[in-house]
Amino acid sequence: MTIVLFIVVSAVLGWMIGSSKGKGGAGLALGIFLGPLGVLIALFLKADTQKVEATAIQSGESKKCPFCSELIKVDAVVCRFCGRDLPVPGTAMPEAPGVDPEQSTASPEAPTVSPENAEM
Numbered sequence: 001m002t003i004v005l006f007i008v009v010s011a012v013l014g015w016m017i018g019s020s021k022g023k024g025g026a027g028l029a030l031g032i033f034l035g036p037l038g039v040l041i042a043l044f045l046k047a048d049t050q051k052v053e054a055t056a057i058q059s060g061e062s063k064k065c066p067f068c069s070e071l072i073k074v075d076a077v078v079c080r081f082c083g084r085d086l087p088v089p090g091t092a093m094p095e096a097p098g099v100d101p102e103q104s105t106a107s108p109e110a111p112t113v114s115p116e117n118a119e120m
């Protein structure tokens with residue numbers, strides 16, 4: 001029974017490590033067949049960057065920069081790789097219609113001092 005538990009733990013560990021690199025199946029197989037050694041190998045597996053990126057985009061926590069196509073946080077307003085401003089959906093629409101309060105209160109009939117009054 002101990003051996004079975006050992007294999008299960010190794011398989012789960014391998015799967016967890018593999019999943020973080022987009023290779024859950026490979027990590028699981030390594031854990032099952034090689035036990036702790038497989039877990040170690042899973043640790044040194046090269047991450048499948050494209051798959052990890054796709055997973056991050058699908059989960060909605062990341063997006064790709066439209067300028068340099070690096071993976072960035074979905075809330076980012078400036079790309080941390082290329083430093084460009086990002087188009088943020090939702091801020092394109094102004095909250096208030098373009099009425100400037102200063103312009104609406106300014107009266108065109110402001111009293112002016114006439115030169116005739118100044119002479120008298």
Ligand SMILES: [Zn+2]
Nearest residue numbers: 065068079082
């Ligand atoms: Zn960028």
